[in-house]
Amino acid sequence: MSAPTTTTAIPALRLTDLHVRSGGRTLVHGVDLELAPGERLGLIGESGSGKSLTAYAALGLLDESLQATGTIALAGVDGNLLDAGEAALCRARGRTASMVFQEPMTALNPLMRVGAQIAEVLLEHRTVPGRAAAAAAAVELLEQVRMPDPEQAARAYPHQLSGGQRQRVVLAIAMANAPAVLVCDEPTTALDVTVQGQVLELITELARERGTALLFISHDLAVVASVTDRVAVMQNGRIVEQGPVDEVLTAPSHPYTRALLAAADLSVLDEHGRLRTTTSAPAASAAPLREVPVPPAGPQRPGGPAAHLVLPEDGPPPVFNAVEGTADGTGESTGDGAGEGAGEGRALIRARDLTRTYRRAGASVLRRSHPVHALRGVGFDVAEGQALGIVGESGSGKSTLIRQLCGLDRPTSGSLQLAGDDITDPDRATLRRVREAVSIVFQDPMGSLDPRMRVRDIVAEPVLRGDRAEIRDRVARLLESVGLDAAALDRYPHQFSGGQRQRIAIARALITRPRILVADEPVSALDVSVRAQVLNLIAGLAREYRLTVVLISHDLAVVRHVCDTVAVMNQGRIVEAGPTADVYASPLHPFTRRLVAATPRLRDALADRTKGDPA
Amino acid sequence: GCAAGPPASRSADGEITIALGTSPTNLDFTRSAGVAIPQALLYNVYEGLVKIDDDARVVPLLAESWTAAPDGLSYTFRLREGVRFSDGSPMTADDVAFSFDRLDEWTTASARSLSAIAGTRVLSPREVVVELSEPDNDLLRNLAGPGGAIFTPGAVDELATTAVGTGPYRVEGYTQSFEMRLVAHDDHWAGPPQARRLTLSYYSDPTAQINALLSGSADAVVGLTAPQLLGQLDDDPEFAVTEGTTTGEVVLAMNNATAPFDDERVRRAIRHAVDDDAVREVAADGRGSAITSMVPPTDPWYDDRPDPYPHDPERARELLAEAGQSGTEVGFTVPNLPQYVAAAQVVQSDLTRVGLTVDLRIREFPAVWLDEVFGRKDYQLAIINHAEPRDIGQFSNPDYYFGYRDPVADDLLDQARTGPADEYTGRMRAYAERISDRAAAGFLYLTPWLTAHREDVTGLPVNSTSESIDLTRAARG
Amino acid sequence: MIVSMTRRLLVFAGTVLAASVVIFGLLSVLPGDPAEVALGLGASPEELAAQRAEMGLDQPLVAQYLQWLGGLVQGDFGISAVTGTPVGAELGTRLTTTAVLIGSGMAVAVVVAVPLGVLAATYQRRPVGALLSGSSQVGIAVPNFLAGLLLITVFAVQLRWFPAGGWYRTGDGFGTLFAHLVLPALALGSVQGAVLARYVRSAVLDVMRDDWMRTARAKGLSPARALLRHGLRNAAVPVLTVGGVQLGVMLIGAVVIERVFVINGLGSMLLERIATRDMIAVQGIVLVLVLAVLLVNLVVDLVQTAVDPRLREAS
Amino acid sequence: MTGPQRTDPPAATASRRLNTGIIVGGGLVALAVLAALVSLVWTPHDPLPVVAADRLLTPGDGYLLGTDPYGRDVLSLLMYGARISLLVGVVAVAMAVVIGVPVGVCAGMNGGRVDQLLMRINDVALAFPALLLAIVLGAVFGAGVGTAMIALGIGAAPSFARVSRSGTLQVMSREYVTAARAAGRGGLFVAVRHVLPNISGLVIVQSSVAFAIAVLSEAALSYLGFGTTPPTPSWGRMLQESQSYLASAPHLVVWPGLAIALTVLGLNLFGDGLRDHLDPRMEAGR
Ligand SMILES: Nc1ncnc2c1ncn2[C@@H]1O[C@H](COP(=O)(O)OP(=O)(O)OP(=O)(O)O)[C@@H](O)[C@H]1O
Ligand SMILES: Nc1ncnc2c1ncn2[C@@H]1O[C@H](COP(=O)(O)OP(=O)(O)OP(=O)(O)O)[C@@H](O)[C@H]1O
Ligand SMILES: [Mg+2]
Numbered sequence A: 001m002s003a004p005t006t007t008t009a010i011p012a013l014r015l016t017d018l019h020v021r022s023g024g025r026t027l028v029h030g031v032d033l034e035l036a037p038g039e040r041l042g043l044i045g046e047s048g049s050g051k052s053l054t055a056y057a058a059l060g061l062l063d064e065s066l067q068a069t070g071t072i073a074l075a076g077v078d079g080n081l082l083d084a085g086e087a088a089l090c091r092a093r094g095r096t097a098s099m100v101f102q103e104p105m106t107a108l109n110p111l112m113r114v115g116a117q118i119a120e121v122l123l124e125h126r127t128v129p130g131r132a133a134a135a136a137a138a139v140e141l142l143e144q145v146r147m148p149d150p151e152q153a154a155r156a157y158p159h160q161l162s163g164g165q166r167q168r169v170v171l172a173i174a175m176a177n178a179p180a181v182l183v184c185d186e187p188t189t190a191l192d193v194t195v196q197g198q199v200l201e202l203i204t205e206l207a208r209e210r211g212t213a214l215l216f217i218s219h220d221l222a223v224v225a226s227v228t229d230r231v232a233v234m235q236n237g238r239i240v241e242q243g244p245v246d247e248v249l250t251a252p253s254h255p256y257t258r259a260l261l262a263a264a265d266l267s268v269l270d271e272h273g274r275l276r277t278t279t280s281a282p283a284a285s286a287a288p289l290r291e292v293p294v295p296p297a298g299p300q301r302p303g304g305p306a307a308h309l310v311l312p313e314d315g316p317p318p319v320f321n322a323v324e325g326t327a328d329g330t331g332e333s334t335g336d337g338a339g340e341g342a343g344e345g346r347a348l349i350r351a352r353d354l355t356r357t358y359r360r361a362g363a364s365v366l367r368r369s370h371p372v373h374a375l376r377g378v379g380f381d382v383a384e385g386q387a388l389g390i391v392g393e394s395g396s397g398k399s400t401l402i403r404q405l406c407g408l409d410r411p412t413s414g415s416l417q418l419a420g421d422d423i424t425d426p427d428r429a430t431l432r433r434v435r436e437a438v439s440i441v442f443q444d445p446m447g448s449l450d451p452r453m454r455v456r457d458i459v460a461e462p463v464l465r466g467d468r469a470e471i472r473d474r475v476a477r478l479l480e481s482v483g484l485d486a487a488a489l490d491r492y493p494h495q496f497s498g499g500q501r502q503r504i505a506i507a508r509a510l511i512t513r514p515r516i517l518v519a520d521e522p523v524s525a526l527d528v529s530v531r532a533q534v535l536n537l538i539a540g541l542a543r544e545y546r547l548t549v550v551l552i553s554h555d556l557a558v559v560r561h562v563c564d565t566v567a568v569m570n571q572g573r574i575v576e577a578g579p580t581a582d583v584y585a586s587p588l589h590p591f592t593r594r595l596v597a598a599t600p601r602l603r604d605a606l607a608d609r610t611k612g613d614p615a
Numbered sequence B: 001g002c003a004a005g006p007p008a009s010r011s012a013d014g015e016i017t018i019a020l021g022t023s024p025t026n027l028d029f030t031r032s033a034g035v036a037i038p039q040a041l042l043y044n045v046y047e048g049l050v051k052i053d054d055d056a057r058v059v060p061l062l063a064e065s066w067t068a069a070p071d072g073l074s075y076t077f078r079l080r081e082g083v084r085f086s087d088g089s090p091m092t093a094d095d096v097a098f099s100f101d102r103l104d105e106w107t108t109a110s111a112r113s114l115s116a117i118a119g120t121r122v123l124s125p126r127e128v129v130v131e132l133s134e135p136d137n138d139l140l141r142n143l144a145g146p147g148g149a150i151f152t153p154g155a156v157d158e159l160a161t162t163a164v165g166t167g168p169y170r171v172e173g174y175t176q177s178f179e180m181r182l183v184a185h186d187d188h189w190a191g192p193p194q195a196r197r198l199t200l201s202y203y204s205d206p207t208a209q210i211n212a213l214l215s216g217s218a219d220a221v222v223g224l225t226a227p228q229l230l231g232q233l234d235d236d237p238e239f240a241v242t243e244g245t246t247t248g249e250v251v252l253a254m255n256n257a258t259a260p261f262d263d264e265r266v267r268r269a270i271r272h273a274v275d276d277d278a279v280r281e282v283a284a285d286g287r288g289s290a291i292t293s294m295v296p297p298t299d300p301w302y303d304d305r306p307d308p309y310p311h312d313p314e315r316a317r318e319l320l321a322e323a324g325q326s327g328t329e330v331g332f333t334v335p336n337l338p339q340y341v342a343a344a345q346v347v348q349s350d351l352t353r354v355g356l357t358v359d360l361r362i363r364e365f366p367a368v369w370l371d372e373v374f375g376r377k378d379y380q381l382a383i384i385n386h387a388e389p390r391d392i393g394q395f396s397n398p399d400y401y402f403g404y405r406d407p408v409a410d411d412l413l414d415q416a417r418t419g420p421a422d423e424y425t426g427r428m429r430a431y432a433e434r435i436s437d438r439a440a441a442g443f444l445y446l447t448p449w450l451t452a453h454r455e456d457v458t459g460l461p462v463n464s465t466s467e468s469i470d471l472t473r474a475a476r477g
Numbered sequence C: 001m002i003v004s005m006t007r008r009l010l011v012f013a014g015t016v017l018a019a020s021v022v023i024f025g026l027l028s029v030l031p032g033d034p035a036e037v038a039l040g041l042g043a044s045p046e047e048l049a050a051q052r053a054e055m056g057l058d059q060p061l062v063a064q065y066l067q068w069l070g071g072l073v074q075g076d077f078g079i080s081a082v083t084g085t086p087v088g089a090e091l092g093t094r095l096t097t098t099a100v101l102i103g104s105g106m107a108v109a110v111v112v113a114v115p116l117g118v119l120a121a122t123y124q125r126r127p128v129g130a131l132l133s134g135s136s137q138v139g140i141a142v143p144n145f146l147a148g149l150l151l152i153t154v155f156a157v158q159l160r161w162f163p164a165g166g167w168y169r170t171g172d173g174f175g176t177l178f179a180h181l182v183l184p185a186l187a188l189g190s191v192q193g194a195v196l197a198r199y200v201r202s203a204v205l206d207v208m209r210d211d212w213m214r215t216a217r218a219k220g221l222s223p224a225r226a227l228l229r230h231g232l233r234n235a236a237v238p239v240l241t242v243g244g245v246q247l248g249v250m251l252i253g254a255v256v257i258e259r260v261f262v263i264n265g266l267g268s269m270l271l272e273r274i275a276t277r278d279m280i281a282v283q284g285i286v287l288v289l290v291l292a293v294l295l296v297n298l299v300v301d302l303v304q305t306a307v308d309p310r311l312r313e314a315s
Numbered sequence D: 001m002t003g004p005q006r007t008d009p010p011a012a013t014a015s016r017r018l019n020t021g022i023i024v025g026g027g028l029v030a031l032a033v034l035a036a037l038v039s040l041v042w043t044p045h046d047p048l049p050v051v052a053a054d055r056l057l058t059p060g061d062g063y064l065l066g067t068d069p070y071g072r073d074v075l076s077l078l079m080y081g082a083r084i085s086l087l088v089g090v091v092a093v094a095m096a097v098v099i100g101v102p103v104g105v106c107a108g109m110n111g112g113r114v115d116q117l118l119m120r121i122n123d124v125a126l127a128f129p130a131l132l133l134a135i136v137l138g139a140v141f142g143a144g145v146g147t148a149m150i151a152l153g154i155g156a157a158p159s160f161a162r163v164s165r166s167g168t169l170q171v172m173s174r175e176y177v178t179a180a181r182a183a184g185r186g187g188l189f190v191a192v193r194h195v196l197p198n199i200s201g202l203v204i205v206q207s208s209v210a211f212a213i214a215v216l217s218e219a220a221l222s223y224l225g226f227g228t229t230p231p232t233p234s235w236g237r238m239l240q241e242s243q244s245y246l247a248s249a250p251h252l253v254v255w256p257g258l259a260i261a262l263t264v265l266g267l268n269l270f271g272d273g274l275r276d277h278l279d280p281r282m283e284a285g286r
């Protein structure tokens, strides 16, 4: 444990020997942290390590059921914050210290105009003379957080704003009284990459302008590296390491930090060509970070790389990733390596000019619904055995596209062929073939497993008929190949960790020996430490079972590891597609450029720091 | 009750509030059935030529005197002087004739009791002759009922909402199932009544009636059907309780027309099986009195013999065995009012003890019970209070729900009605005895007439001898 | 907004129409002959037939329904065969009585429920909270007629503070109305209040766990102020729904309470008219009750929309 | 959320520490059930025959809780009455579940027009409060336990439809349902294997509430004369019969009143406890 660096005489915030207990359980074990005025401190660690509890304790916002001991000194509040009365705390909160929470969607009172919510914090602390002044100040604050049309926005209700805009409002509230300390608890994890970049920039800027000390919690090392000066690493309620960002993140001294660092970096492979995980990392020790040009770990596109195309400004959209010839449905090309190469190189999925328009359900004759264009003329191919990644912002139509591929939804127009079958408007038999050929893995490993079913039943669910004993065998074998032992068979989903749950979901997807595996954000709900394991698993299985993979992610690094080809979606269209490396290296479409630029990269962040010019 | 001080009456001076049970559906007893309308209006608002006093005697009312022709086929009434309707018009012989001629427009049963009236003749403004088609020894009594009420031709169009009579009170307002407000008729021939105003409050529930008295909302409860509630007044000097007789015989009716009660042995078995005293104990809290036929003690032909069928379960079982009806299931159709439900449970328990299976069928009263039992006669056993005075003759009514066929009895009744007046009582007594001996029905007990009132209220009727609740002498203070 | 209002009203009208069919259908199979009740014992078959014709009972059901409906549209509920008076007029006065009763019952319920529920939620983890939620539990467990009987025994019969039942007469002062209203409103409202308190408690608990309440606290609002300024309005949204349902329940609770306290409202009218098989009247009463439930729901819907901008937007 | 693989036994959800509500509430309900069951084979006295000589005895005197106006043993009547009161609850809840849950699940799973139609019908049904229905049906088909049970069941069904619809909507939005559908499983399979098990908690909680309401409604109906008919004893009828003895023999009101209150209290506590028990947020808060 490195000693806290003492900068100035009076720290903005100092935690000494902080313990948080819940009943008999100790959740935070003696945390010492110090934050100098204007300093920016990052707090990292895996989920459940106690980051949020520490932050809440600093503002006296802990749940009633939790007991905190130790000393918390906050500039401007006399004595130990933990002993201070509610009145003193109220005076400090929102004025001397404020906080930004993770979920912008729920952090604002849904029944109150946002202007009023900002004004409230001013009025509450009497930092403005009156209501009119508060209202004016609110608009000004909205302008400072770069809200478009602040006058209008002040009159809006939270639900009328986007996630990024809401987070700006929360930030405006937090910064309204120019607090000495700002605590941010994962302020951008719920946001799109592009929006994340803007919000992070805003936070750093505001903090710098007002000389506010920042306690910044994140599990994303790259983000922490780009925002903070100093970083503290938490594990199991303890601070295991802290120090200047460049030191801790380039030459970590604690094994846990090393492991965390290794697992977080999807651009480094071990000697087997696999991503490093928290368990494999310590062995790799403090190997110097160097970027290996990574070939995608998943299956390669047979028949050479796809052309790098971009959506033209006008004119009809091209067919992306075009493949000649169609793989037929009867082909014995799946599994077991029997029909090796039979259909390879030919298109297994062929989409032409797909559109999907939603009309809001529940509308009656009397109400005209305004349609939502989720897909607008999408055309692409996927070759048998290829791994295609799809990236794009939230709401760009990724999931909608997937639903068409799985036969869960029908396109409004256009055509979609799967293994030679036209599934635009499939009959029962076709639908059955589609469902046997395509399997899907979802984002949320908890939500995709029925909590009331045993693992054996979950995995066997897609098998519609067959011999019981044989199915049981298959389930057991499959569980083994996703790295779970037979003991898992009789357990329920809640008895597994998130990574294990995702393994179960993958096992379920593979039980019917599908030709296509569709994965919709398979790792975005997982902790950094297990993300790598699951990606390794998918890549390995894709090879082993000769799967054609369609993988959706908003994280470019994830796609890059598994897929050789990537398609970028924006507002219901594919705007660019091509070999993954090409697209990243030389994005053609402005949207792609923005996306690539906004994606935080630890290496770049650290590099920027050494140049003495933080992002 | 251990009340906190004497209850303050909420009624104003000179006013009396009387808590009653079921409320009238409207004010028209010529077209709407139910005992509640005549209870409120007869004698108090409407008057007839004669009335029945508290001792069950027929006494003059609008008629000063009368003579009957020797053949019993006509009666001449001499009317009282200076009688006025509450609308101010004078009452004359023409009004009497008008009222009696109008009887065939009635749809209720009271008119049928006067079916012997063939016509009227007005001799002078104060003299009127009533002519009969056959002699009727019951005429005067029936004239004291609702059928004998005298109306004025000017006020018969809206009888449901207005009541214009010659009585000491007139209706000031009526809200159904809430209250009827009666105010003094100052032009009444006997002078204005003592109480300026009577408020009849209606309560569907006896507990509420007594609570109204106890909390000062009512000054008297008349015709209480739940005697067990009176216990709490016992040691309270603020209140007085009277128990009088009624003409209401609680009858265990058996459907004589169908099996198994077309067999006299079965009927006798039932009478032996049921412990009438236990029924009265439970249903009337031991009040009321025992009867052996459908005649109250106030009638001259009261059957005062010991019960021909004393409580004897053993004998009942024998009789049932004789009739081959041991263990038979019988349906028992009971109105859904508390006193009947209570009595029925005792009867059921008694009948179960002699081996019968009794299927209790609780039916809403009046609508469903009347329809099933009275209307369609679709019942085996039933129970009901026959409140009308002198109603034993119904056993000879072929349309009546008893279904009792007995030419001997019918003859007896006919002779009594139309025969010489001095043999009337004797013949009626014989009729009553025969009905009881043949076990045409079970006669459980005579309903008590229970009145509870504040100590300062006087002049309330003690007995219920007529279809009216006679409040003409009620006073306070 | 206007379109959505029209839509809601159309749906409402459709629901009412469907309900009226159900009511008519259900009640036309009532056993017991209204003609017989009207005429009393021993009426002859001819008299009965004539009476039935006069009451329109000899017509086919559909014709009877349409006739009834036609009348309803013009506010005519028909003329009671039993009392011979128009049903509508009486329904009006009775409804007023019941509305006053329910209104004051609801007022009692809200006065009981809001503080009880809010306190039980804020002191959730302390003995006080347990005591408060416990007392609301006990309140729910008592049948409301028993509560009424007990109130009468104590406050009317023993202490004689209030009348044991009955209602004020037109012309009596407000004092009389108040005296007659206190006990029934208490009996009706306290039991419903206990029910409502549970929902208030759980709504407040839900709200207290919401993220924006944490934001409010982080602004420097004390827990009480945060609850007052932000929490209650949000908690009101789900409570309103329940409140609407409760009001419907109360309408029926009033039937019982009116019987206990001998109040001549809609409930006692229903029981009376069922007993006399006054079909037209029963139909009218049930329709009014059902209409009231639907209307309450409509109003709750509209109020919620007014309170919650998200719903306003969606419509 | 993520952590080392837990090693709890399979029944971990159920064996999570039961809260006081479930224990106390369950205990009270169990007591009523026990009384009902024992009454099938034994009661201190025969509860039905009238013994006029033993009317209105105070507690003691060979009758533990005294006798009623018919000379019947109050304790025996209470035990016997538990049967009826509980039967009304069980049948009403069973009916409501059998009618309401399929409707709600059907509406929630199909959505669109089917949902609209079912919910409109449900709205109409919801406008007829259970007690009103019981009174009207009692008038139409004759009052009695049977009618009351059916009416209360039908009356409670719409709320079950609502609850199970919203539960179904929640389940349907979960990815495991999408997974099942993507795997080619039909609606019936999804309904039986996924939807029903996952809304069972909601339905059970709603059942305990509906059960409590049914017990209270039975009492109210008996009071109005539309409930249990004599000679069958039920708590509601005992209360109704004894109300005119409130002044002279208060114990007659106390016993059935207590029986109803404690059972309803038990059911409510149980339901609330169960709700808390099944609420994942409560788990986090503990
Ligand atoms: N109110 C509470 N009562 C009991 N335990 C709690 C409570 N809040 C959090 N915990 C537990 O304390 C531990 C630390 O929680 P905390 O929220 O600080 O983690 P975190 O590091 O912020 O994780 P994440 O990255 O997922 O937000 C977890 O095991 C959590 O389950
Ligand atoms: N059932 C639906 N009804 C109406 N609109 C819908 C429906 N499903 C999706 N949409 C809309 O279609 C658009 C595309 O949605 P989609 O779920 O495909 O986005 P996505 O790219 O998967 O986003 P995310 O990354 O957030 O999952 C969005 O604007 C969404 O609001
Ligand atoms: Mg956290």
Ligand SMILES: [Mg+2]
Pocket (backbone or CB within 6 Å): A398, A399, A400
């Ligand atoms: Mg998506």
